[in-house]
Amino acid sequence: MAGGWSRDGAVQDQIDASVEDAVELARSRLPRGEGLRHCEECDIAIPQARRKAIPGVRLCVNCQSELDVQQADFNSYNRRGSKDSQLR
Ligand SMILES: [Zn+2]
Numbered sequence: 001m002a003g004g005w006s007r008d009g010a011v012q013d014q015i016d017a018s019v020e021d022a023v024e025l026a027r028s029r030l031p032r033g034e035g036l037r038h039c040e041e042c043d044i045a046i047p048q049a050r051r052k053a054i055p056g057v058r059l060c061v062n063c064q065s066e067l068d069v070q071q072a073d074f075n076s077y078n079r080r081g082s083k084d085s086q087l088r
Contacts (some may be wrong), residue, residue, distance in 0.1 A: 039063055 035051040038044065039060035051057050059067060 033056055035046065035055060035057040037046060037051070039046055040058045041063040042060060044060045044062075046057060046060055050061065057064075
């Protein structure tokens with residue numbers, strides 16, 4: 001009885017740990033503080049609706065989507081890198 005319970009508990013600990021990692025990762029990517037009225041990159045006015053929707057927004061839609069593409073490239077580069085190191 002007790003053994004079964006502790007196995008379940010260990011699995012739950014692993015799940016909790018990975019959820020915590022994910023939350024921490026998401027938090028570190030979130031902008032902090034108040035949003036900007038003008039885009040950090042191109043200085044265009046950021047609509048109030050966008051600033052309300054995204055707390056701490058720093059970029060206009062155009063610059064944000066460009067950044068997203070860059071980050072997607074960066075992430076896929078990282079994945080390739082870690083795959084290579086596993087093969088060695
Ligand atoms: Zn911009």
